[in-house]
Amino acid sequence: MGRWEPDAQGRLGRAALELYLDPGYEQTTVADIAARAGVTERTFFRHFADKREVLFAGSAAFQQTVLSAIADHTEATTALAAAAAGMDAAAAFLQSSPDPTFARRRAAVIAANASLQERELLKLATVTSASASALVERGFDADDAAIAAEAAMAAFRIAFERWIASDEPLDLRELVAEGVARFRSLA
């Protein structure tokens, strides 16, 4: 195994996910992941801090997608519409993944482990609060921004759960839009 390791990070991520599904997250060591990916443990640690972080390597890109959309969709004239634009971009981001089953398999691993669920919730809460700040940057009232960011994220999470639970292919962007519409109709 030389220093030239094409897409070591991608192979490590795929190997980890396979092992986290079978035999399971708790049962898998970094050594197992590295062996399956055909790299050394040292290579693993060049890409990920620990085995948990493999599952959250996309978090920064996800958040950046949301924040950019909020900043860019200047045609959205209410805090809720701007927050919804952020979540629409997040849905497009997940759907455009080169491996469309990744999000679903990742969610199955997270659902099976309380400490991973907790980490996922904290990551989403971080996106929510960053979204609220981005809405304030756009000039929306801070209280409206906080509520709109929460509403859009809740719509996203409910849509995402339906999306991954469905046996038929659904459009995540449509599900998010339906969720936001349902928020409006609650009032």
Add this chain to the structure above:
Amino acid sequence: MGRWEPDAQGRLGRAALELYLDPGYEQTTVADIAARAGVTERTFFRHFADKREVLFAGSAAFQQTVLSAIADHTEATTALAAAAAGMDAAAAFLQSSPDPTFARRRAAVIAANASLQERELLKLATVTSASASALVERGFDADDAAIAAEAAMAAFRIAFERWIASDEPLDLRELVAEGVARFRSLA
């Protein structure tokens, strides 16, 4: 130290919170907590599974308060109104605590530790999903129930953060009601 330990659980909880604030959660051991409360470690473990659980001992009562309110407030004729009744009861529950500074000090400890934040978010997510089920029991549409439970919990969390951050005494129930009203006005 005999077998007769009046309110050992309460003393342990207060001792733990004091130590979690100073010197800090990470720096505090179960032995430290037991010593400050004047009980044995064994007594600690009769009341709490570990030092983290001291902070979440009230979770079951909190959730039960919310679910009972949703079931009982039959005059609430929309999913959002019923979910809001649950969060109003939660606010009353926290405000009626014999130690009004407890919630604030507990929140300060949690805010300082990522793993505690994660646990808190998971507990609140559990209340949210149980609330949605309680709304379905009440006969509301499942999709409306999911969104209403999320909206009410988001209003609660935003209200709670404002409540604990304020130097002046605020009414948490009023803050929750304002948050729910703001959700309505978003639409």
